[in-house]
Amino acid sequence: APRTDQEGVDPAPFDPLQTLIDKAHASGIQVHAWVIATAIWRGSTPPPQPTHPFNLHGTSATGTANWLTKRSDGLQQVSTDWILDPGHPDAAQWIVDNALSIVRNYNVDGINFDRIRYPDNNLGTNVPSWGYNDTAVARFNAAFGRSGVPANTDAQWTGWRRDQITSIVRKIYVxxxxxxxGVRVSADTITYGYGPQHGSGFAGTRTYAEVLQDWDAWMREGILDTNILMNYKRDADANQNLMYREWSDYAKDNQYGRQSVIGTALYLNGIAASVAQARVAVAPSSAGNPGAGWAGYSYRTPDTLTDAGTRSGAASRAELTLGLTQPSSYDSITPAVFADSPPIASLPWKITPTKGHIRATANPGATVSLIDANGQSSRTQIADGTGWFAFVDLEPGNYRVVSGAATLGYATVNAGAVVGLGATPPAPTPSPSPSPSPTAPPNPLPCESSVGPGIPPPAAVPAGIGGFHAAWYGQSGYMTLCPGDAATATVAYYNTGARGWLSGKMGEVAYLGTWNPEPGQDRPSPLGGDGGFGSPNTAWPRYDRIAVQPAPYVGPGQVSWFQFGVKAPQTPGTYRLYLRPLIEGAQWLEDYGVFWLVTVK
Structure with a gap:
């Protein structure tokens, strides 16, 4: 995406996000990238970059090249903002790609989505009036054999639009x-009006019926790790106070094994009121269910005085911090809401996963069904506008995916893995053979680990290529290990680029990362790691970073000898560890297909 033109921000190679990550992680602070999902531009003056998506797919574009949403009365601009239409498959894919580029290229701890919904400024309460991009309407008509322009209250059309948002969330999650x-996927979700308890349940709320954001279903399906309610209410208003408590209770009572965080509007309240709302946020619901925490919006405008311009943000932040962390006149209850420093809520379903996921493609808009090992259809999905679909949080085992009478493929789901479909069914587990009559076992031979011969470097490698580059330059031999035994592996990489590798500097330091196909890019390995995400602790820098350059500086034409530990699993068999060098925070380097073969006796 184009860089900001904001005055005072240095041009490339300065990277604001990477700089923030470096400084935050050095202080033990997590970084979650905040992404405005659907808005791409604001105002009447187009962006200066010719390749900006607004210039390519905005008001000047026609036909399928136009990605902007519009209202049922023809209005395109939402106040001053220009919004992508989630029902346009190319616009939806751009939203997905934009988010994944951050996850892929930056060591963020999470990615957070705002405005992952249809816009406000509707033509009435619970009258969903946006989504009338011509391509989106044509897709809907083709899917249901209809014609013309559906009414904004048409139930089938409303459900279809709501599903487009959910499909984007599902795709980003998987x-x-x-x-x-381990990346945390969160969203800032809508809580307009009274809570679901006040009327006809969640389906009767403006969240579901007007802006078409079905976050309750996202949590139920497991495609959102953390639901951050934008529960923005004035505490002094009796009606809004009730709204706040209703939504807080509902979110805590409907987490479905994920997490809900209660967000409050600091700018709508004084310090004492915000402290009171924070107490409600961290307390269990009326039914006794705790949430995952509190979030205050915003750091820039921490109370009504700052919002009114009568007190600086710094002064109000100091008062808010006092009210939240120490006994004060803002709170008559002791101890303070955050008298201690509780740890960040972990993600057990990702740290120690027990379920896995299937993703694949079919015809766009096709209905696909999941068939379990017993031949039962357990779930159904609609493939998105590109044909992509996924089934999330599946018990390990064998599955078949069908579309109508056609079998699309087979998959074996493993805990913590995302798998695709194969053309042939997995082999059935053989029945155990009858046990022979017991005989005294022979004395086992002692197990001895060994390492095979090393693999020499190539006769010649390139040199002086512009930028960061590397060539494989030899490695130690493959290992045969006894269960539980440890060994050290060595691999050399020649710096074939024109830039040096500088230890300790993000964007210039060289690492080895886990790679495809085993265990997969940035995936934990059973052969080594840091103890995180189920990996054994063999002193790797991280579960997905096998080794870091040992020398402070590796210049062009120099060789770096990376060493790392491996540990044999307890189960005999053949294991592979694929690796690839990278400049952390900048780019992956050349893939030479390097791997270690470890045979466990």
Whole structure:
């Protein structure tokens, strides 16, 4: 995406996000990239970059090249904003690709989505009036054999539009998991009006019926790790106070094994009111269910005085911090809401996963069904506008995916993995053979580990290529290990680029990362790691980073000898560890298909 033109921000190679990550991680602070999902431009003056998506797919584009949403009365601009239409397959894919590029290229701890919904400024309460991009309407008509322009209250049309948002969330969740399993996917969700308890349940709320954001279903399906409610209400208003408590209770009572965080509007309240709302946020619901925490919006405008311009943000932040962390006149209850420093809520379904996921493609808009090992249809999905679909949080085992009478493929789901479909069914597990009559076992021979001969470097490698580059330059031999034994592996990479590798500097330091096909890009390996995500602790820098350059600087034409530990699993068999060099925070280097073969006796 184009860089900001904001005055005071240095041009490339300065990277604001990478700089933030470096400084935050050095202080033990997590970084979650905040992404405005659907808005791409604001105002009447087009962006200066010719390749900006607004210039390519905005008001000047026609036909399928136009990605902007519009209202049922023809209005295209939402106040000053220009919004992508989630029902246009190319626009939806751009939203997905934009998010995944952050996960793929930056060591973020999470990715957070705002405005992952249809816009406000509708033509009435619970009258969903946006989504009338011509391509989106044509897709809907083709899917249901209809013609013309559907009414904004048409139930079938409303459900279809709501599903487009959910498809985007599902795709980002699964594809980000495949890239970096531990990344937290969160969304800032809508809580307009009274809570679901006040009327006809969640389906009767403005969240579901007007802006078409079905976050309750996202949580139920497991395609959102953390639901951050934008529960923005004035505490002093009795009606809004009730709304706040209803939504807080509902979110805590409907987490479905994921997490809900209650967000409050600091700018709508004084310090004492925000402290009171924070107490409600961190307390269990009326039914006794705890949430995952509190979030205050915003750091820039921490109370009504700052919002009114009568007190600086810094002064109000100091008062808010006092009210939240120490006994003060803002709160008559002790201890303070955050008298201690609780740890960040972990993601057990990602750290120690027990379920896996299937993703594949079919014809766009096709209905696909999941058939379990017992031949039962357990779930159904609609492939998105590109044909992509996924089934999330599946028990390990064998599955078949069908579309109508056609079998699309077979998959074996493993815990913590995203798998595709194969053309042939997995082999059935053989029945155990009858046990022979017991005989005294022979004395076992002692197990001895060994390492095979090393693999020499190539006769010649390129040199002086512009930028960062590397060539494989030999490695130690493959290993035969006894269960539980450890060994050290060595691999050399020649710096064939024109830039040096500088240890300790993000964007210039060289690492080895886990790679495809085993265990997969940025995936944990059973052969080594840091103890995270189920990996054994063999002193790797991280579960998905096998080794870091040992020398402070590796210049062009120099060789770096990377060493790392491996540990044999307890189960005999053949294991592979594929690796690829990278400049952390910048780019992956050349893939030579390097791997280690470890045979466990």
């Amino acid at each position: 594809e980000s998991y495949a890239i970096k399993p």
